[in-house]
Amino acid sequence: MLEIKNLHKSYPIGKDSLHVLKGIDLSVQAGELVAIMGSSGSGKSTLLNIIGMLDEADEGEYFLDNVPIKNLNEKKAAQYRNKFLGFIFQSFNLIAYKNAVENVSLPLYYQGIGRKERQEKAMFHLGKVGLKDWAKHLPNELSGGQKQRVAIARALAAEPKLLLADEPTGALDTTTSYEIMEFIQQLNDEGKTILIVTHEEDIANMCKRIVRLKDGVIMEDSYITQVRASQYV
Amino acid sequence: MFRFLVDRDSWQEIYDSLRKNKFRTVVTMIGVWWGILLLICLLGAARGMENSFNRLFGDFATNSVFIWGQTTSKPFKGFQEGKRVRLTLQDAKAIEREVEGIEFVVPRNQNGAVVIKGFQSGNFNVNGDYPLLDKVQKKKLIHGRFINQNDINEKKKITIISEDAYKQLFEKDEDAIGQFIQINGINFKVAGIYEASMMGGPSSDLHIPFTTFQQIYNQGEDIGWMMITGKPEFDIKQIELDAKLLLKNLNKVHPKDKRAFGSFNLGKEFKKFTGFLAGMQFLTWFVGIATLIAGVFAIGNILLITVKERTKEIGVRRALGATPFEIKRQIVMEAVLLTLVAGLLGIISGGLILMAIDAAFGQGEDATLVNASVSIPIVWLALGILIVLGTLIGLIPAHKATSVKPIDALREE
Numbered sequence: 001m002l003e004i005k006n007l008h009k010s011y012p013i014g015k016d017s018l019h020v021l022k023g024i025d026l027s028v029q030a031g032e033l034v035a036i037m038g039s040s041g042s043g044k045s046t047l048l049n050i051i052g053m054l055d056e057a058d059e060g061e062y063f064l065d066n067v068p069i070k071n072l073n074e075k076k077a078a079q080y081r082n083k084f085l086g087f088i089f090q091s092f093n094l095i096a097y098k099n100a101v102e103n104v105s106l107p108l109y110y111q112g113i114g115r116k117e118r119q120e121k122a123m124f125h126l127g128k129v130g131l132k133d134w135a136k137h138l139p140n141e142l143s144g145g146q147k148q149r150v151a152i153a154r155a156l157a158a159e160p161k162l163l164l165a166d167e168p169t170g171a172l173d174t175t176t177s178y179e180i181m182e183f184i185q186q187l188n189d190e191g192k193t194i195l196i197v198t199h200e201e202d203i204a205n206m207c208k209r210i211v212r213l214k215d216g217v218i219m220e221d222s223y224i225t226q227v228r229a230s231q232y233v
Numbered sequence: 234m235f236r237f238l239v240d241r242d243s244w245q246e247i248y249d250s251l252r253k254n255k256f257r258t259v260v261t262m263i264g265v266w267w268g269i270l271l272l273i274c275l276l277g278a279a280r281g282m283e284n285s286f287n288r289l290f291g292d293f294a295t296n297s298v299f300i301w302g303q304t305t306s307k308p309f310k311g312f313q314e315g316k317r318v319r320l321t322l323q324d325a326k327a328i329e330r331e332v333e334g335i336e337f338v339v340p341r342n343q344n345g346a347v348v349i350k351g352f353q354s355g356n357f358n359v360n361g362d363y364p365l366l367d368k369v370q371k372k373k374l375i376h377g378r379f380i381n382q383n384d385i386n387e388k389k390k391i392t393i394i395s396e397d398a399y400k401q402l403f404e405k406d407e408d409a410i411g412q413f414i415q416i417n418g419i420n421f422k423v424a425g426i427y428e429a430s431m432m433g434g435p436s437s438d439l440h441i442p443f444t445t446f447q448q449i450y451n452q453g454e455d456i457g458w459m460m461i462t463g464k465p466e467f468d469i470k471q472i473e474l475d476a477k478l479l480l481k482n483l484n485k486v487h488p489k490d491k492r493a494f495g496s497f498n499l500g501k502e503f504k505k506f507t508g509f510l511a512g513m514q515f516l517t518w519f520v521g522i523a524t525l526i527a528g529v530f531a532i533g534n535i536l537l538i539t540v541k542e543r544t545k546e547i548g549v550r551r552a553l554g555a556t557p558f559e560i561k562r563q564i565v566m567e568a569v570l571l572t573l574v575a576g577l578l579g580i581i582s583g584g585l586i587l588m589a590i591d592a593a594f595g596q597g598e599d600a601t602l603v604n605a606s607v608s609i610p611i612v613w614l615a616l617g618i619l620i621v622l623g624t625l626i627g628l629i630p631a632h633k634a635t636s637v638k639p640i641d642a643l644r645e646e
Contacts, residue, residue, distance in 0.1 A: 054552060054640040074635070075556045082554020093549045093643070097253035109242060110554040158554070 002028035007060035020046045022216035033188040035204035036197045038213035048197045052164050053077045086155030090167035092147040094139040100150045101135040107158040125153040145176035163194040181206045182229035261535040262575035264528030269576045272521025273583025279517045281602030294369040294462045295503040298473045301458035306492035310485050318493050321454040332475045334467025339365050340456040342446050349415040350402040357438035361446025369462045377410045377425030384442040393425040393440040469500030533626035540630040548642025561631035568627025576619040
């Protein structure tokens with residue numbers, strides 16, 4: 001599903017450059033639920049951004065679903081993002097002046113899908129996150145957990161191969177966090193491959209595998225016994 | 234490529250993002266609205282002035298010069314200075330024959346006369362004229378006809394009278410055609426009545442055939458003055474110089490004598506005024522377009538701020554799969570839509586103002602702005618300019634929007 005070999009990335013800071021990723025090797029199979037952990041500055045967000053094609057590696061190979069991701073121009077990257085990836089952000093990043101269903105149908109719009117089909121698909125995914133009744137509400141009329149669920153529905157709408165979540169529970173309280181995690185676990189149970197960046201141990205323990213980063217290298221990569229979020233809800 | 238123009242979704246996207254901040258949208262549009270309003274009003278006013286000017290000159294052949302004889306200021310070929318110069322029919326024919334670029338030469342005579350009709354009488358100017366006069370100084374006939382060649386050949390005693398003369402000599406609503414009036418004691422039949430125009434050299438009240446005039450005033454071949462009309466492509470100033478030189482030669486006048494012939498060059502005066510009008514129109518366009526450009530820049534400026542505000546939204550859209558082209562297209566279309574709607578509103582309100590101006594100052598005989606209006610092609614042109622400017626100015630914020638990497642855009646707080 002996902003194959004990364006010897007990935008390097010450095011950012012220029014003035015005259016010097018900061019070596020953020022120092023040779024990452026990572027392989028993720030379909031159906032995995034992986035937590036990427038690490039303190040701030042460990043390079044976990046950079047790794048996620050490279051996986052998400054929002055950023056490009058300096059060195060190394062990256063295959064997504066056996067497609068080499070290399071030397072993409074902005075247009076190609078946009079099309080790949082649209083086709084392969086679904087993003088879930090810490091701060092939800094819903095478009096404020098669009099209501100829930102419009103937000104969910106946005107990736108479908110960029111896929112060039114017709115209006116009616118878009119509407120149907122978006123409503124279906126909103127239904128999946130349990131927000132069918134909130135379809136016409138603007139993001140500021142929704143609670144944090146609801147917003148994140150809309151964001152998840154949006155990420156799902158394009159039916160991506162890989163879901164990328166950057167601190168999905170970072171802006172939520174514990175109860176809501178567990179609700180979201182329960183939902184993510186459900187998606188994983190249905191077969192979705194999901195990558196979660198987090199620095200919270202309890203969230204990481206709800207995944208099936210934990211990859212620990214430190215100073216740009218993988219310190220530890222272990223499969224764990226998943227803690228089901230449902231027992232806390 | 235241009236399918237998006239008819240795609241409801243791309244318009245929905247634009248509508249949504251404009252609706253998001255109504256106040257900003259309205260303020261943005263004011264600049265362009267004002268610019269095009271100004272352009273329309275100025276152009277309309279300039280047109281109104283031109284129209285009133287054209288109405289003033291009416292159907293008068295403006296490429297004309299009047300020449301008459303005066304007294305010499307230099308002795309020449311044995312003649313003392315102070316010799317009286319009289320133009321003759323031969324002079325007129327010679328000019329028509331010899332001078333390049335002549336359209337018509339119209340010899341004219343004028344004299345004062347007492348005119349009597351029944352118990353009414355008055356002093357009027359009587360002109361001896363050829364039918365040709367109607368060509369250079371169109372007579373707007375209310376009734377009857379103008380002088381014709383038959384009148385000239387047979388020296389008929391007919392007269393064409395002005396509306397003013399009619400009012401003085403006849404009862405209200407009285408049919409004057411075919412009635413007789415006495416000019417210097419001779420009976421003339423009224424053949425036509427014309428509406429006096431404001432322009433056209435010395436005022437005239439009654440026209441009689443040239444040959445009849447010669448006979449009753451015993452003029453011989455002498456003429457009072459002549460009207461020379463040049464072909465449109467010839468310079469009337471040159472024609473005036475050529476004609477005067479020829480006249481000096483024919484009448485034995487010193488070539489450098491400046492007093493012997495008087496003249497009034499209508500073409501020259503007319504040119505001065507049309508030049509002034511053209512200058513005003515240029516100024517109008519200049520001011521209008523400059524204001525328009527300032528307005529469009531205001532739109533670009535505000536869109537630039539908007540793009541900055543929307544950096545994160547644009548980042549999200551790109552993360553969801555929007556290509557840079559799609560982002561650019563949307564921003565350019567927003568710019569074009571704003572300029573276009575503002576422009577249309579400007580044209581409409583400008584049109585309303587012109588209608589108000591027309592109602593207030595455009596009516597009546599001595600209106601200063603006649604039919605102040607802007608032609609449809611100019612409206613299209615203005616809209617075309619707006620679309621082009623809107624696109625160009627939209628490219629700046631569009632470029633700015635996509636120059637930020639999506640990752641940086643998303644990080645923006």
